[in-house]
Amino acid sequence: MEYPQYMLLCLLIVNKVNAQENNQSINLSKANITPYKVELTQNKTTHILFPGSIEYVDLGSNEIIANKVEATSNVLRLKTIKEDISPTNFTVITNDGKYYSFNAFYNEEPIQLSYDLTKFEKQNSKQQSEVLFKDLGNTSPSLTDLFMKAIIKKNKKEQNIKSKNYGVEAILKSIYIQDGKFYFHLSINNKSNLPYQVDYVSFKIKDRRTSKRTTIQELSLKPIRSLKDSQTINSQSKQDNVFILDQFTLSPKQVLLIEINEKDGIRNHILKVKNNNVLKINKLIIFNE
Structure with a gap:
């Protein structure tokens, strides 16, 4: 029987070929x-x-x-x-x-x-x-930017949570999820005759007060990024922005407060997002017009 020697010869040839392939280096000139x-x-x-x-x-x-x-x-x-x-x-x-x-x-x-x-x-x-940035997960920054712009272009009022103050209206229009990140679409409509300059936008999870003796717990959430760094809304005009946050959940006893404060002004807004608002958000599939 010659088969064992033949099989041994085949294995030696295969190992030799694999060794030659493994010793070959990759030319990175095309990746320059x-x-x-x-x-x-x-x-x-x-x-x-x-x-x-x-x-x-x-x-x-x-x-x-x-x-x-x-x-x-x-x-x-x-x-x-x-x-x-x-x-x-x-x-x-x-x-x-x-x-x-x-x-x-x-x-x-x-x-x-x-x-x-x-x-x-x-x-x-x-x-x-x-x-790729760690805080954006597997989504590239350019694709993230496209997502935010597409959300504003789509302009769907799925949440429609509002606050009005001295001729300025703040609206949370929608919330989407993509790759473990929430996309919050906020819109500010300045119907007054004075420009409105946003000082900051904050996101906080708070316990809903149930009694006077209850201690209110608060957790601040830092946006990963936004489409626009700062906003000045001229009179009789509006602007939209999208904020990205890491995924989270709310219990029935908690609420997400989105605070929008005017710089050197009193036209401030608080938008309250409950757990049922978070649970009904959609996956970010918005490119089919």
């Missing part, structure tokens, strides 16, 4: 991210305007310094700490998930000191690599 070229100097500041808020900056050398402009969230300023530094690089990640790579070179008199990547991307349709 093309960097931007930036010239820096010591006596002048370079500014870069990004389409999204800056979340992360990593510098390839301690010979350059970088920080966000205090009054903004999407402008980065850079300069060198000395003359004629060695070529280096730096990386920036913005809150819309875009990943930017830069090669930095020293030039005593840079040709350009200000870069507007918002304008550049619109003109050149450049596609940046996208990263």
Whole structure:
């Protein structure tokens, strides 16, 4: 019987082929991210305007310094700490998930000191690599942004919880769920003749008072992100916004309070969301017009 020796020979050949395949390395040249070229100097500041808020900056050398402009969230300023530094690089990640790579070179008199990547991307349709943020789960930032915009476009009044105060009406129109995240669609309608500036929007879970002796428990929920960072609603106009929160549940004895406060004003609003409102929310399938 020759079969055992034949089978052994086959196994040796298969193992040899697998070993050869495992030893082959993957060429990552096709996965290369093309960097931007930036010239820096010591006596002048370079500014870069990004389409999204800056979340992360990593510098390839301690010979350059970088920080966000205090009054903004999407402008980065850079300069060198000395003359004629060695070529280096730096990386920036913005809150819309875009990943930017830069090669930095020293030039005593840079040709350009200000870069507007918002304008550049619109003109050149450049596609940046996208990263995933832990707080958004498996949903990419760009898809999250599309979800929020689609909710506003759909404009369905599924909850329709309202508050009116001095000519300003606040409405919770709908709540959707996607990938373990709640999407709250809020709308503010300013029917007065004065502009309305939102100071903050807060979300709190509270126990519903049952007696005077009951201790009221309160839990603040921090939105993961919103479609708009700040809102100023002009007179006789309205604005919509979407806030994303981690999934939660409410007992019949609890209520979610959404507080909308006016900056330096008294036209404040409280929207009360009960457990039955949360239980009847829909999955975010809203793209079939």
